[in-house]
Amino acid sequence: MWFCRALRRVAPNGSRTYATQIGDKKVAVLGAAGGIGQPLSLLLKSHPGASSFLSHLSLYDVVNTPGVAADLSHINTSVKCTHHTGSDALPAALDGADVVVIPAGVPRKPGMSRQDLFNTNASIVQQLTAGIASTCPQAQVLVISNPVNSTVPIAAETLKKAGVYDRRRLFGVTTLDLVRASCFVAEAAGKRPENVHVDVLGGHSGKTILPVLSRVPGVQLTKEQVEKLTNRIQFGGDEVVKAKDGLGSATLSMAYAGARFTLNLLRALKGESGITEAAFVESDIFKKDGVDYFSTQITLGRQGVESVGEVGPLDEYEQGLLKDALEDLKINIKAGVDFAK
Numbered sequence: 001m002w003f004c005r006a007l008r009r010v011a012p013n014g015s016r017t018y019a020t021q022i023g024d025k026k027v028a029v030l031g032a033a034g035g036i037g038q039p040l041s042l043l044l045k046s047h048p049g050a051s052s053f054l055s056h057l058s059l060y061d062v063v064n065t066p067g068v069a070a071d072l073s074h075i076n077t078s079v080k081c082t083h084h085t086g087s088d089a090l091p092a093a094l095d096g097a098d099v100v101v102i103p104a105g106v107p108r109k110p111g112m113s114r115q116d117l118f119n120t121n122a123s124i125v126q127q128l129t130a131g132i133a134s135t136c137p138q139a140q141v142l143v144i145s146n147p148v149n150s151t152v153p154i155a156a157e158t159l160k161k162a163g164v165y166d167r168r169r170l171f172g173v174t175t176l177d178l179v180r181a182s183c184f185v186a187e188a189a190g191k192r193p194e195n196v197h198v199d200v201l202g203g204h205s206g207k208t209i210l211p212v213l214s215r216v217p218g219v220q221l222t223k224e225q226v227e228k229l230t231n232r233i234q235f236g237g238d239e240v241v242k243a244k245d246g247l248g249s250a251t252l253s254m255a256y257a258g259a260r261f262t263l264n265l266l267r268a269l270k271g272e273s274g275i276t277e278a279a280f281v282e283s284d285i286f287k288k289d290g291v292d293y294f295s296t297q298i299t300l301g302r303q304g305v306e307s308v309g310e311v312g313p314l315d316e317y318e319q320g321l322l323k324d325a326l327e328d329l330k331i332n333i334k335a336g337v338d339f340a341k
């Protein structure tokens with residue numbers, strides 16, 4: 001499993017240890033004091049193998065970072081934690097960062113769509129990406145802030161304006177959709193979630209989320225199950241928003257998903273090969289349809305995106321879902337591009 005795979009070694013006596021290599025990467029978390037930022041930072045600081053590739057966790061927010069950093073710094077791993085509060089402190093937070101993770105912005109309340117967050121979060125992502133462009137233009141940028149289908153194009157346009165855009169270094173984090181899909185499909189099929197992999201393509205909201213349930217290894221589902229599960233995966237975020245009843249959206253599962261993506265990227269940047277994750281990245285697959293960003297499985301490497309995977313075979317039902325996904329994606333992406341211009 002990803003959490004234990006990183007740099008683990010089995011000693012001759014059978015005990016499990018972690019490589020003693022010292023990490024040299026700096027990760028900046030922007031929005032570090034928030035519902036996602038805090039547990040995400042905890043998972044990065046406390047991961048048993050993290051100090052083998054991570055040396056510095058830089059915690060940035062507009063409020064409360066001293067407390068988060070003081071608290072995390074009492075965890076006995078070698079990852080250094082620093083805190084930076086307010087926009088004047090952004091350059092110091094980003095200085096020398098190899099990876100920047102952005103969970104800054106407002107979450108949904110019941111009755112809202114992710115696109116309803118656009119007015120607030122678009123300018124937050126734009127401002128933070130402009131900071132990245134001027135301070136750490138070579139960094140890998142992981143956008144969590146919603147609506148991801150629009151905030152990723154905003155980040156791309158902002159980096160392009162500054163002349164530092166490289167499609168290999170910008171990701172919209174869609175990992176939570178795959179994590180959820182594993183849970184829901186495993187539950188329906190009577191399997192262990194750890195052993196179920198579901199490809200989820202497209203974007204990160206409603207109908208733009210396209211779970212490929214026709215090719216889950218070792219799982220056969222009825223038509224009725226497929227339709228029910230597809231809807232549950234597409235609207236899984238709403239379940240959490242409803243359950244939290246006004247107190248926000250998914251934070252803990254998102255922190256888990258964000259940490260998984262970040263740690264896998266760090267392993268790839270260090271030179272480990274064959275690491276794949278899904279992410280919403282610039283992709284040529286549907287450019288002919290006016291959709292410049294799309295999530296498929298990608299291979300990660302020393303420069304970030306090494307190669308973008310195919311969509312693969314889809315059955316008739318999934319082809320219908322794809323058509324709907326592309327329609328919505330085109331609108332969401334255009335909204336982001338127009339805003340940034």
Ligand SMILES: NC(=O)C1=CN([C@@H]2O[C@H](COP(=O)(O)OP(=O)(O)OC[C@H]3O[C@@H](n4cnc5c(N)ncnc54)[C@H](O)[C@@H]3O)[C@@H](O)[C@H]2O)C=CC1
Nearest residue numbers: 031033034035036061062103104105106107144145146254
């Ligand atoms: N990509 C995905 O799968 C998911 C994305 N999200 C999104 O992540 C975002 C954050 O969610 P939560 O952590 O629950 O929200 P939150 O409100 O708990 O935390 C957000 C943090 O961002 C900070 N912030 C606001 N403006 C900022 C700025 N200009 N610079 C730096 N920090 C700033 C706030 O002070 C706060 O600490 C939301 O937009 C949410 O919709 C949530 C779950 C899953």
Ligand SMILES: O=C([O-])CC(=O)C(=O)O
Nearest residue numbers: 108146176237238249250
């Ligand atoms: O639903 C939301 O607003 C948060 C989110 O993106 C998710 O949980 O997938």
